[in-house]
Amino acid sequence: DSHKHKDKHKDREHSHKEHKRDKERENSKNGNRQQDKHFRFSPCNLSGLSYTRMCCFSSLSIKVEEDNGYHLPIKHEKPLKRERDEDEYEHKPKKLKVDNEKKVKKRKQEDKVKKDSTGGKKKAKNEPQEKWKWWEEEKYTDGSKWRFLEHKGPVFPPPYEPLPDRIRFYYDGKAMKLSPAAEEVATFYAKMLDHEYTTKDIFRKNFFKDWRKEMTPEEKSKITELKKCDFTEMHEYFKAQSEARKQMTKEEKQKIKEENERILQEYGYCVMDNHRERIGNFRIEPPGLFRGRGDHPKMGKLKRRIRPEDIIINCSKDSAHPQAPPGSRWKELRHDNKVTWLVSWTENIQGSIKYIMLNPSSRIKGEKDWQKYETARRLKKSVEHIRAQYREDWRSKEMRIRQRAVALYFIDKLALRAGNEKDEGETADTVGCCSLRVEHIRLHPQMDGQDYVVELDFPGKDSIRYYNKVSVEKRVFKNLQLFLENKQAKDDLFDRLNTSILNKHLQELMDGLTAKVFRTYNASITLQQQLKELTSPDDNIPEKILSYNRANRAVAVLCNHQRAPPKTFEKSMHNLQTKIDEKKKQLSAAKKELKAAKADAKMLRDEKSKKAVEMKKKAVQRISEQLMKLEVQATDREENKQIALGTSKLNYLDPRISVCKKYWCGNSFKVAYVPSK
DNA sequence: GTGTACACTTAGAAGCGATCAC
């Protein structure tokens, strides 16, 4: 019997997008593909000291073996071997300096001295761009995140600018002038007319409900049906505006660029502990319609405009406090150095808190990132023991222990997320490991020539579908059968488990261990093993890049990092195919010419015709190479259609693996910071 | 044990300037 509430989840269908993805996945049995357009660089300013890195890749294919210890949700042609234990992830770390009170005190004093010498303000803006090796400095041990923090506060979006009178809204075929408040919300919808969102019932319903709240009583009584609303003039107006922006002269564009740069310099940086640091998101989110992912019950709701009165400012007592815009005041001015955020506010859709924090290149983010990979490396040392433990626990007398052990096996083997419980009706129905339900799993004692196959099919984070068939150990299979007994589709698979229980257990096994550490560890170790397998010391740079991309793709597949195929995908593939066809024709013609030249040479037996043969041979060779390149490009693009490589690069792969000398491929990476040599 | 608040990381979509191909 379930300890958790049952029947709490309503039947939901896959979103339209997901259906599209499913269909495409089916159509692409040899693997998912993605055009490597989406690649997110980590901020990697050498003076910015990011613990993350910057790489230049093209997309390349990987192939996956059926049973390699890691069971990837997306299948590929070639085996991706991944051994569980690989010592090379064991780079010697640079010894972390241990903080002590004396050193922290010294740093504090130094900060004070520098501050005093600059009249209470840091000389940050025009400081020479000298590398700051924050990783060589001591860390705070008292839980504080900084000693001094000064910033200029957030940048607010511009106020609403009413539409020109010539741009009209029509209701039931008749032009109608809207009040400014109602008009503003209408423009949010009008701007999205081309988007799939506006075809969704929930989106339309939520928008209309919230829009009506902004209307005057007269408007409210008149506008009663969304389907009678005509926003097309507004839509065309915004499209024309966007077009006009594109058509601006170089000078106009330059002027805007300079203004943006000025704002960035003024508001985009803060001073934290004597260093000028880039802020990640210094702009307040503008009002608009909420774009929840998947079947989000709140999509289309009005995201209200944030006012200074909603804003909490966090900074040092002894800093120059940011000033609220004239005529307004902040909600609160706080001096909490136990947190890293500079500005916060509560949003109105979920009631959650939003923050303005530092850029990933900052000391504070870099240190956290580093710690994350250090924890993953510690896990490497304990992982065999932990695996032995959970295998033992599969036989436990207690159901809760068995469930915990099977869930952990999934998290380790399949790199699943923990799966916290979520508020029903407040968010899209998505699950992770601990929140899997009976309906998400199917057991096949035999399937495709394999024993004990578990078929997993569930919506994960961002409503991305996780689909995988994996052969498991007999004991796991038997346990799963037991967990499913006497349960309905909507019941929890692991009814005696949640993330809190699981993480408490993990904490006992290793200090700092939580479910997500397994994802980091397994992603990084997969990269390393793939690099080892796919590269050889004699490889040239393109070959190494090819291997790196394949290894990266293996990680993306393991972590189920997917994206929607680009809108222009089909068209661009079609264009590429046309090129291939033309090239084939060219090749065929060149071959004919070569044949003719050979015949001439045989007859004439002179130097000129011999030379002609050589020329034609070279032409055939050149065209063949061009054709091959195009074909590789097509395969590559097709295989990368749905795989997103950026997330793993940015969040899961220890940069020390990418810059390891053994796999180093020169100009492929720009490294901001390599902590160990 | 449960619920909630909070702080932070992870995530895909969208935007945009630069470059390429024609």
Place this chain on the structure above:
DNA sequence: GTGATCGCTTCTAAGTGTACAC
């Protein structure tokens, strides 16, 4: 010159995990 594509940034939603009250 123009449209397509690339390479990257920005935006913000959606997760994880901890602390704390009851």
